[in-house]
Amino acid sequence: MASLPQSQRRRLAPQRSGSDLQNPAFPQAESSLTRSDSISAKSEDSQTILISGRASQDAATSTAADSKQQQQQQQQEERPEPRRCWICFSDEGDEQQPVSEWRSPCPCALTAHETCLLDWVANLEAPSARRRSSKILCPQCKSEIILARPKSYIVTGVNALENLSSRLVLPGVLSLAVASFWYLCWVHGKSAIFIVFGPRDADQILGPLRLHNIAEAEEGSSLVAFARHVRQRWRLDLGLSLIPPMLISSRSSFADGILPILPMLFFVTKPDPDPLVEFGKWPPSAGLSFALLPYLRSIYNTYYEQVWAERERRWLAEVEPRAADADAGNGANADNADDVLEINVNLAVLEEWDDGPVVDQNIQVIAPPAPIAPEVPAPAAPAPQQANAPNQANANAPAPPPPADNRNFNLTMSTTRLAETILGALAFPAVSAAMGELLRLTLPKAWTARQGPGTKAAGLLQARWGRSLIGGCAFVVMRDAIMLYVRWRMARDHRRRRVLDYDRKKKRAARPGERA
Amino acid sequence: MLATRRLQKELQKMHAQLAPGLTLVKAEDLTEWVLDMRVLDDNPLYTGKTFRLKFMFSQKYPIEPPEVIFVQDAEHTIPMHPHIYSNGIICLNILDKEAWSPAQNVESVCISLQSMLTGNDKNERPPGDEEFVRGNTRRPRDINFYFHDNAV
Numbered sequence A: 001m002a003s004l005p006q007s008q009r010r011r012l013a014p015q016r017s018g019s020d021l022q023n024p025a026f027p028q029a030e031s032s033l034t035r036s037d038s039i040s041a042k043s044e045d046s047q048t049i050l051i052s053g054r055a056s057q058d059a060a061t062s063t064a065a066d067s068k069q070q071q072q073q074q075q076q077e078e079r080p081e082p083r084r085c086w087i088c089f090s091d092e093g094d095e096q097q098p099v100s101e102w103r104s105p106c107p108c109a110l111t112a113h114e115t116c117l118l119d120w121v122a123n124l125e126a127p128s129a130r131r132r133s134s135k136i137l138c139p140q141c142k143s144e145i146i147l148a149r150p151k152s153y154i155v156t157g158v159n160a161l162e163n164l165s166s167r168l169v170l171p172g173v174l175s176l177a178v179a180s181f182w183y184l185c186w187v188h189g190k191s192a193i194f195i196v197f198g199p200r201d202a203d204q205i206l207g208p209l210r211l212h213n214i215a216e217a218e219e220g221s222s223l224v225a226f227a228r229h230v231r232q233r234w235r236l237d238l239g240l241s242l243i244p245p246m247l248i249s250s251r252s253s254f255a256d257g258i259l260p261i262l263p264m265l266f267f268v269t270k271p272d273p274d275p276l277v278e279f280g281k282w283p284p285s286a287g288l289s290f291a292l293l294p295y296l297r298s299i300y301n302t303y304y305e306q307v308w309a310e311r312e313r314r315w316l317a318e319v320e321p322r323a324a325d326a327d328a329g330n331g332a333n334a335d336n337a338d339d340v341l342e343i344n345v346n347l348a349v350l351e352e353w354d355d356g357p358v359v360d361q362n363i364q365v366i367a368p369p370a371p372i373a374p375e376v377p378a379p380a381a382p383a384p385q386q387a388n389a390p391n392q393a394n395a396n397a398p399a400p401p402p403p404a405d406n407r408n409f410n411l412t413m414s415t416t417r418l419a420e421t422i423l424g425a426l427a428f429p430a431v432s433a434a435m436g437e438l439l440r441l442t443l444p445k446a447w448t449a450r451q452g453p454g455t456k457a458a459g460l461l462q463a464r465w466g467r468s469l470i471g472g473c474a475f476v477v478m479r480d481a482i483m484l485y486v487r488w489r490m491a492r493d494h495r496r497r498r499v500l501d502y503d504r505k506k507k508r509a510a511r512p513g514e515r516a
Numbered sequence B: 001m002l003a004t005r006r007l008q009k010e011l012q013k014m015h016a017q018l019a020p021g022l023t024l025v026k027a028e029d030l031t032e033w034v035l036d037m038r039v040l041d042d043n044p045l046y047t048g049k050t051f052r053l054k055f056m057f058s059q060k061y062p063i064e065p066p067e068v069i070f071v072q073d074a075e076h077t078i079p080m081h082p083h084i085y086s087n088g089i090i091c092l093n094i095l096d097k098e099a100w101s102p103a104q105n106v107e108s109v110c111i112s113l114q115s116m117l118t119g120n121d122k123n124e125r126p127p128g129d130e131e132f133v134r135g136n137t138r139r140p141r142d143i144n145f146y147f148h149d150n151a152v
Helices: A004-018 A025-039 A054-074 A114-125 A151-169 A169-205 A212-218 A224-249 A262-270 A286-318 A322-328 A339-367 A381-393 A403-442 A463-495 B001-016 B106-118 B129-135
Strands: B022-026 B032-038 B050-056 B067-071
Touching: A151 A169, A169 A224, A169 A403, A169 A463, A224 A403, A286 A463, A403 A463, B001 B106, B022 B106, B032 B106, B050 B106
Parallel strands: none
Antiparallel strands: B022 B032, B032 B050, B050 B067
């Protein structure tokens, strides 16, 4: 055959002359079949090839081939048996019209039509195929099948880029989300600075944000400009973006360990003396005052915890109905506000447990016993199930358990509490500024006004940031004081409650002190 | 065209000779064949039972694998095997796009399944079978099996 190179024919010849009588064309196929019988169908090398139907025919031709062998080796023009394409299984010669060239791309005996091979390769290389390796391997001998194809660096490059970009989708979305969150924090931090410090000081603090030299930035290399931009502002940007997280974390105790360390970092890393940070002077500088806030907070929290927390818990417990104590089963411990909260949480968990089987029952009622059941919501998506559960229960199941609503109520309560905490923390700068303004309006002018325009503030209250600071602290203390008073008063009044008797003569409830 | 030619060839060969334990039940067209299969050794899980297999071929066969499932009817059950779901769907890597090669054929797939049963001694379904069978509306070829266990 003209299409088969000399070398390959030589390689095929010894296999044939070995004259494996059963299947001379595919000795390897035969061996792999027996192997897969004995070992396993799942192992990598169990790809069996069965072309045993032609055994007798092949045997006949191969004996003929043996006798003719010398002739063939001289002539090298004829093949001893027709080739068979391992993809379409057509034998050489029985195609009505010649399909395409024959190819034998690997050391083993597999030969195929070029079109069939290309179809197969196209399927392997299709973008939709999920393949791990990029090599095309012969399914029989696992040697690589090499294609000659016009090479275009642009096509290869674009393909590689497409690959890369599809792999970067998830990281891209995540970093976009992170960046958006970061920027939101930054904006909040910046507005907080404005509110608390007032325009003049804020302008000074936010100075690095201003574009100092527009012409330079316009004309110079944008890369250099960006580097300078980052060098000048990174401290400020970082600080601004950290303001909301700090505000929120200072509302809870989880950041207690790091909050007092942050100001130290602030002082240690401060590169140049700043007019807003000056030690050893009265009034203290703005930077120092704000840096001391975490310590002030710790001291105040400790004081509150030591002196007031226990009383507050007692007062709270007193107004709880006594039935609740009995239900909870720990009446002795029930004078603990935290315990009440914990009980709620536990109930929520228990109800979830109760709910699970109910949902399953409903689904079983709905689903007809078919071999392939209709799609059932996956158990990994609890939210829609919860929403559906009551409806389904009403429609199908007898007596749905009522506590589902109760649990939802508890859940919303806790999310509301969370949202309240976060919103309160974020609004705190504005509240402080409002309190500062209140101070300015209520306190004597001599305390709050500067002696003359342009002079330095002589007291903490003469700067706007100082009033905001004091106002914020005062707000916290006042809020706690009012809350404590309310709790105490509620507990005291709780003890003094009386049920009024009905006065039949006057046809109304008897006043306290009146005797019926 | 390729599928037709190839399936005609395979059918021709299977009519002439078929591996032991296999019987061609129905091959009226070139899209869906039914074969019966017995396990040859005396595995107590499967002795004396005949299982019915349904092959479904797409136009892209043999470039793409056929869809193969066990069929349940009055006389045939789904064999118990940790890789065969109770709706007949088979989790076998050579039936998946990634491990399939056109060198496979109907007979070789049957023999692979035979040896898969022969080598099994666990009288159990795959983990999560009930859930899968209840929730599955996809065809076998659209399921992305994760082949974790090459030893069975």
